[in-house]
């Protein structure tokens with residue numbers, strides 16, 4: 482078992498066949514060399530039944546990985562593609578270039594008892610069709626309903642793309658895979674699984690804002706399964722790349738504008754658009770936290786110019802500036818820019834919420850008073866310094882403020 486954080490892999494090597502089952506999320510950490518390291522087989526079978534999420538960065542890595550595998554392997558086949566895979570098979574123009582989709586998971590829903598499940602459907606030279614026989618609910622016995630729109634969900638499987646499998650591959654799939662992974666039903670195998678929230682066990686390790694972002698992204702990824710994806714639209718590799726460049730450059734408004742535009746043009750299915758918007762939000766929240774931490778670190782290390790740039794950056798990403806005005810003022814003061822320092826001390830005290838005895842508030846008043854005296858604005862300086870000297874007994878600046886007051890008597 483190989484694990485790289487979000488994705489786990491299980492593998493079996495048998496003769497010319499390397500069989501790999503993936504569990505979890507495909508994101509930017511998806512690395513094809515991890516698959517190649519699992520075994521030598523010239524024919525690769527990827528079981529994608531337990532792939533729960535694909536980020537748009539994951540889509541990019543996936544497309545690259547398939548292109549690379551095609552140069553190394555005889556044949557790459559995908560079996561039991563989960564609904565998130567099917568959404569991408571339909572929505573991303575080149576998602577299944579270089580590989581053959583053998584079977585997919587079709588979502589079924591029981592109206593009677595509110596249960597859902599997935600049914601494996603094979604793809605043949607006629608595309609993919611729903612089973613003739615009804616699918617009974619294993620919980621209550623009622624007939625379940627296919628929980629998607631046939632034309633769109635099966636749209637990717639055009640008969641002209643079908644290539645028959647070599648017998649040794651289909652034999653392997655029939656014997657090992659069917660026996661090992663699912664119950665031994667001849668044409669339709671079902672697994673009864675409640676869609677679980679895949680992040681549950683890690684909740685406590687993830688910072689809350691990131692968690693909220695992830696939760697919304699996962700919710701949308703699950704929602705996407707029930708939405709309609711039309712056959713002839715698909716986001717191009719170029720467009721996806723341009724979108725990623727904007728994300729990587731922290732230009733989130735531009736990334737969102739791209740998503741809006743593609744949706745207006747009709748090149749982006751609404752479901753994928755929603756997924757991408759959620760992703761932009763998650764990235765933005767993560768970048769906000771990272772830039773704030775970086776700015777504070779730079780300040781601690783007395784790199785005030787860089788700290789100021791990074792404070793600007795985190796504020797432009799939506800970080801609340803109110804608590805930051807003080808540190809920004811300190812940067813300017815230490816860089817010998819008293820006008821800018823004064824302006825930010827004023828912003829800080831004007832927007833201050835909480836206990837006025839807290840660290841920072843008295844400092845900011847003192848430095849405002851100090852600046853105003855140097856500007857000859859004594860009448861404005863006096864009340865500020867009196868406040869520090871008389872009303873804030875815990876202030877470290879009490880004596881200094883009193884001395885400044887004496888100096889202007």
Ligand SMILES: [Zn+2]
Nearest residue numbers: 591594618621
């Ligand atoms: Zn039921």
